[in-house]
Each structure stands twice: as C-alpha cells, then as structure tokens.
Amino acid sequence: MLQIMEARPDWPMYVDVFELPSPRLASGSAIWSDMTSVDTTEQWREVSVDKHHTSDPTIRLPGFDLPCHTWSLMNCFQTGQDPCHANLHKWSLVQSPSCDCGQQQTMNHTVDTCPLAKFEGGLNPLHKVDNDAVIWLESTATAALTHTHTPV
Numbered sequence: 001m002l003q004i005m006e007a008r009p010d011w012p013m014y015v016d017v018f019e020l021p022s023p024r025l026a027s028g029s030a031i032w033s034d035m036t037s038v039d040t041t042e043q044w045r046e047v048s049v050d051k052h053h054t055s056d057p058t059i060r061l062p063g064f065d066l067p068c069h070t071w072s073l074m075n076c077f078q079t080g081q082d083p084c085h086a087n088l089h090k091w092s093l094v095q096s097p098s099c100d101c102g103q104q105q106t107m108n109h110t111v112d113t114c115p116l117a118k119f120e121g122g123l124n125p126l127h128k129v130d131n132d133a134v135i136w137l138e139s140t141a142t143a144a145l146t147h148t149h150t151p152v
C-alpha cells in the first residue's frame with residue numbers, strides 16, 4: 001500500500017504519510033520518526049520509578065486488594081506524594097508544614113522518625129504491605145495525616 005501511495009503524490013493522503021511535520025520540541029522526537037519495534041516491558045523496567053517494588057508490570061503489587069483509601073494511601077507513600085503537611089503547605093492547602101510532634105511533617109518524617117507515628121522498620125517494610133503495614137496505614141498514618149491544621 002505504501003508503494004502505491006508513494007507513486008501517487010497527487011493523492012491527498014500522500015502529504016499525511018510522507019510529508020510529516022518536524023518535531024516541535026528540540027528535546028523530544030516525533031513518534032513517527034522512530035518506527036522500530038520496542039519491547040515496552042523492558043522499557044518500563046528501565047524508566048519505572050516503581051521498579052524497586054516489582055520486576056513484572058503485569059503482576060499485582062502487594063496490597064492490591066486493600067480498601068480504596070488504604071491502597072491509595074499506600075501508593076502515596078510509594079510515590080512520595082503523600083498528603084503530609086509539608087506537601088499540603090507546599091501546595092498552599094494548609095498554613096503550617098508542621099506535624100503534631102512539632103517537626104516538619106514529610107513522608108520520611110512520618111514513616112521513619114515521628115515519635116507519634118513512625119512505622120517500625122521504615123519505608124521498605126511498609127512497601128511489603130503485610131498485616132502490620134495495613135494496620136499502620138489504616139490507623140496511625142491516617143490519624144497523623146488528618147488535617148487538624150487550619151486551611152489557608
């Protein structure tokens with residue numbers, strides 16, 4: 001089909017197929033400039049931020065069957081985008097980045113060092129989503145991240 005189209009530059013679709021626009025961004029390349037076959041699973045392994053938690057993107061992560069709130073909170077801790085007061089303050093949603101213990105409430109503070117909320121063993125055991133992790137997520141972490149601070 002391409003050979004037939006290539007021989008007919010007067011056809012309207014000729015321009016669409018053979019006279020492609022150049023990429024708009026210097027940093028990127030147009031998807032049509034590279035038509036080689038790609039192993040998306042291998043590509044995922046190379047770039048995924050989650051590659052430390054699973055080696056196969058097709059299997060369910062531990063805790064996948066948790067209730068939505070718990071699963072969502074777990075994912076927040078895995079991505080570092082948890083609703084801690086430091087993030088909420090950065091996003092102008094609360095006035096103070098402080099934890100109830102008085103220190104700045106970041107994800108690492110909540111999991112590793114907070115005297116009121118830390119998870120024994122830290123972030124890596126939390127990612128295994130065992131029974132202790134589920135209990136911590138549903139009680140301690142949820143309570144620690146409850147927004148008792150005044151909204152902006």
Ligand SMILES: [Zn+2]
Pocket residue numbers: 099100101102103105109110113114115116117
């Ligand atoms: Zn704290």
